[in-house]
Every structure is written in structure tokens, then in C-alpha cells.
Amino acid sequence: MSNKNYAPLTEESAITLAKELAYFTAEEHVTCEEIGDGNLNLVFRIKGFERSIIIKQALPYAKVVGESWPLSLKRAEIESHALRIQGQYVPHLVPKVFHEDHDLAVTIMEDLSHLTIARKGLIDGEDYPLLSTHIGTFLAHTLFFTSDFGLHASKKRELDSQFCNPDLCDITEGLVFTDPFGPYETNNFEPALQEDVEQIWNNVSLKERVAQLKYSFLTHKEALLHGDLHTGSIFASETETKVIDPEFACFGPIGFDIGQFFANLLLQAISREEERQAVLFTHIETTWNVFSDTFSALWHQHSVDAYTTLDTWRIAVLANIFREAVGFAGCEIIRRTIGLAHVADLDGIEDETRRIHAKKQALKLGTALLLHDVNTVDAQFYDRIFKTIKNE
Template sequence: MSLSPVSSYQPLNEQTVKELAFKLNFFEEDADLSCQEIGDGNLNLVFQISEKGKNAIIIKQALPYAKVVGESWPLTVDRARIEADALKLQQIHAPDLVPQVFHSDELLAVTVMEDLSSLNILRTGLINRNPFPYLAEHIGTFLANTLYFTSDYALHPFKKKEYVKNFSNPELCKITEDLVFTDPFFNSETNDFEEELLPLLKDLWNNFTLKLEVAKLKKSFITESEALLHGDLHTGSIFADENQTKVIDPEFAFYGPIGFDIGQFFANLTFQAITREDTEGKEEILTILSDTWNVFSETFSQHWQESGDAYTKVNGYLEYVLNKAFQDSAGFSGCELIRRTAGLAHVADLDGIPEKDKRLNAKRKSLSLGRELILNRHTLSSIGELTQLIRKHSS
């Protein structure tokens, strides 16, 4: 078979992916390779290929449909190009915080990258109560650097618009528009919830003040091309251990409002604040959340001093930008809490609770906290007020 950077698209399997690895000269001709498909995400194939005693590589391939649903949900493989380009840009601005990309191929929708399997998926690590002492510093820095240096505050307007065009990602954005911002707030077919949650969900579906606020957040997501977002920054998109943090999977990357990535990360941390039963465990999460914000806002503010845009010298503009990002992040976080609880694509933090009563209790807290964050985001003026709101609803 023909497999090379100039071949046409074909889904790989454990045999053909080894042939590709040889063809791309990642291994000597006679190497005895082992290969496993290890993808546990919703959309792609992920192959880990190794030769005994040597570092493994990862070959990730986008499928032309959403794996989580099946071939009935076609999906562009252009997301592989977007992911590879986003990783390369993030590598420049946040070196050490993303995997190294060794090779990418648009036609095959393939990215070859560093194997990170010595680290844990953060969601699993948090559920298992592993310590992540550098998480806040690393994610706060990742957010500040990737968001600032891809924005108009840092870039020449021509460069910024070139990036906006390159990272146009309509199909993946539509998934978020539907699954995060629309479906969970209506009685939609894609929703997925235990019947005991129906009364609470009906309250959400009938709450028109809430719907108006979600409409405003969705409008901001669709229309504000402020910075290059990761676009899906949940705790399953991060590998970490006690020393390292690597942000993976930016296939949802596009130009959007700064608060979106921050809000998704906050929401996915918040599931742990809700599900941990001991105060110490909950407080550990709230500290990570507030430290992340503090590192983000301090680092972003330092970068801002170097901006060439005359308006960045105007008193109050930086505070306006940060305050908007903060309040938006609370609202986006509320949407993410609700969609991961009752929409499509749940999280193990909640669904992994074996006792039904405890699971439902945690889900009810997620739904009501989500609603409060969306409705009251404009009343929040500090990270302490946000963590206090989360504390109140998660105890």
C-alpha cells in the first residue's frame, strides 16, 4: 500500500501506522515495533508506537466522523491541521507546556508527536487525589502566554488576521455552539441525564433569564475573535505529574474570547471541588483555581506592558480586559458545568461515582452552581468571590 505524506486520506490501523512510522524514518528498517491504539477521547485514533528500550512516539489521526457517536456524525479531518498548527504556535509561546510535534501531514490528517504516557491525564490524577503542585503556575502561564501573544494586544493586525483565517474552525466550533451553549438549555435529543434530574433540568429550560444570559455568552463565543483559544481546555486535555504539565489536543482551536479557555479549565476543576467529600480536598482545588487566575492575570499584565498598541497605555483598559475575561470565564464555566452533567460527553468525575445518591447529589450541585455562575457572573469582582460562590454550592 502507499502511505506517505502525498497519499490520499485513509484511516490507519496498527499495521499501516507502523509502515507510516518506518516510511517517515522514525525507526530503523529492521526495528521490532510494537503498537497500540490508546485513544480514549471522543474523536480520533491515537497510536503509541515503540521499539524496546527507546522512546515511543504518538501518531494521532483524525477520523472523518466523531468516534463518540459513529459514522453517522461526519466531521472534517481539517481539524488535524488546526491541531498541529496550534501546537506549533503554543510551542513558541509556552515551550515545555505542550507536546513536541515531530511531523504533520494534512492529507492523512496525521500528527506525529512526543509520547507523554509517563504522565497522567489530569482528570484521572485529580480523581485519584494525586498532587499537582505546579499545575496552577503552569496552566496560568500557558493561558497568559498563548492568549496574550496571539491577540491584537501583541500582534501586528495583518498577522492577527492571517491567524484568524488559518484557524477558522467552523465544524468544531459548531460542536461547542450546540453541545455547550444550546442543547443543554433546551429539551434536546443529544442530552443525556438520569431521569431524577428532569425536574431540575425543566427549571433550567423554563428559566428565560438564564437562557438570555447563555445567549449572550454564546454570542461572545461566536463573535469575539480576541485570541487563539485552545478551545477544549478540560482536565482530559492535560497530561501532568508532580513536576510537569502538558496541554494536548487543541483540535478545537479558533479565535474566540479569552475567558472561554479559562472558564472551561475552572469548570473541570470545579467538578473536583464538588465531588471531594473532605474540606481539605475541596480547598486544595479552590486554591489551584484561584492561583491559576492570579498567575494568569499577573503574567498577562506583565506582557501587556510590552504592547505596541497605544490604547494599552490608557488607564483602566487592562483592568477592563481582565475583568471582562474574568466574568466571562465564570459564565462559560457555568455552561460547561451544565453540559458535562446533562448534555453529550460527560465526565468521569461525576459519572464515575458508583453510589447513585451521591452521584445525583453531585450532579444537582453542578447544575445549580452552573446556573448561579451564569446568572451572577457580573456581580463577581474578585477571584475570592468566585471561589466563595463555588464553596457555597459545593458543600
């Protein structure tokens, strides 16, 4: 489908659009700044006398690479649709959507500039005491209510059909699950990592685990995922958390969002000195505990499937989610270290010796998470994984 009236906005035309839509009066003095620092979109903040809004516009290509990588504009519609669905379950944890224009691939939403992108805040030393409680709650509600446990199968199938997101799923399938595990052109790593990278490429057991996880992402349409839940997709403060940017939303395995969040906390932990890591490990445990307790409570109160009366089934479902989350975290850690899209937590370490050491540690941890004995789930399962994470 072509977007007839599409043209990329400029700061000027973004103001004109905001005024045409009556967010500001024609005479009002407003300022506009393009603040998009992500890989794909334009983001304008427009401030007037009394209010301020965000206009987000999809570009027809991946900004991070250029026009040689075309991308469907439909992702703007996917994003606003996902935000509205998430807003039904956790309105306090996502931005409010005010307006959508599918032709322009534009979403107008709440300005959250009183908050900071969590990745930046964590790099600058913030701890965000409520981050994991909020993200555990976000994950439990959005994933439960869009899964077959919380949504009747026919409704779920219908919803699934609205989230066919081929271009962005293709990015994830390539950049998260395929390219970092072989000599692909998209990879980007420092020469000092060559040996560590080749060890990954030559590790057949590791690649078989990645293949299983990729297959799960491709075929296990368990729930509506955010699809890109890294710390750059989260705004935070001491008291508030807002999850943004669900343009990668699609149906997939529940553990995927959880694993991506774990991985990005771990990448931050690796970039820090040991004494300051504990808070991040605690965030990971809290995320899991809040997620599994809340998911269980929703299962008991709101389940729609006959077999949810079996508590052994609930326990098995949660164990599988955790098991997969650990593997997805391994993939995410490795791809953020040697793949196309890096993270500032590691790349921002100025001292070369420290940076290379941190990246080698990341590759080791990613490998350990992928090779962990995922078939044995006993009383010590969670403890063992958390010990691996902490390198104990």
C-alpha cells in the same frame, strides 16, 4: 477538500508509516497500541528499542457518536498548527510536533506517557501542586500573544483566517451553548435530574446570559483559543504539565479557555468529599492570579496597541475576561452534567445517591455562576465569585 490517500490507520499500518518515516529502522522490533480514549480520534503509541512516538489521526466522523456525524479531517491540520504556535510561546507546556501529513490527517508527536491525564490523576487523588501555575502561564502567553494586545492587527487577522474551524466550532456552539439549555436530542441525563433540568430550561434570565456568552463565542475573536481546555486535555505530574489536543482551536473570547479549565476543576471538587476540595479551589485562584499577573506583565513589556498605555484599560480588560470566564464555566459545568459529553469525575461515582447528589450540586453551581451579578465589578468582585464557587 478531499484527502486522496486517506485511510484510517490500524496498529499494523501505523508501524509501517513510522518505519517509512524513519522513526524506527525496518528491522527494529516495535510495539504499537491504539490508546485513544477521547471522543474523536485514533491515537497510536509506537515503542521501539530507544524511542517512542505518538501518531494521532483524525477520523472523518465523531468517534463518540459514529459515522452518522461526519467531521472534517482538516482538524488534524488545525491541531498541529495550534501546537506549533503554542510551542513558540510556551514550549515547555505543549508536546513537540515531529511531523504532519495532511492527506492522512496525521500528526506525529512526542510521547508523554511518563505523565498522566490530569482528569484521571485528580480522580485518583493526585493534587498536582504546579498544575495551576503552569496552566495560568499557558493561558497568559498563548492568549496574550495572539490577541490584539500582543500581535499587530493585520497579522492577527491573517492568523484568524487560518483557524476557520467550522465543524468543531459547530460542536462547541451546539453542545456547550445550545443543546443543554433546551429539550434537544443530544442531551443525556439520568431521570432523577428531570426536575433540575427543567428548572434550567425554564429559567429565562439564565438562558439570556447563555445567549450573551454564545454570542461572545461566535463574534468576539479576541485571541487564538485552545478551544477544549478541560482536564482531559492536560497531561500532568508533580513537576510537569503539558496541554494537548487543541483541535478545537479558533479565535474567540479569552475567558473561554479559562472558564473551561475552572469548570473542570469544579466538577472534580464536587465529586470529592468536602475536606479534599480546598486544593481545587486554590488551583482556581492560583490559575487566575498567575494568568492575570503574567498577562499584565506581558501587556507592560510587549504590547503593540497604542491604548495599552492606559492602565485603567488593562484593568477593564481583565475584569471582562474574568466575568466571561465565570459564565463560560457555568455553561461547561451544566453541559458536562446533562449534555452529550460527560466527565468521569461525575459519571464515575458508583453510589447512585452520591452521584445524583453531586450532579444536582453541579447544576446548582452552574446556574449560580451563570446568574451571578456580572455587571457589578468592584473591589469585592473576585472574592464574591470565589465564595460562590466554594458555596460559602
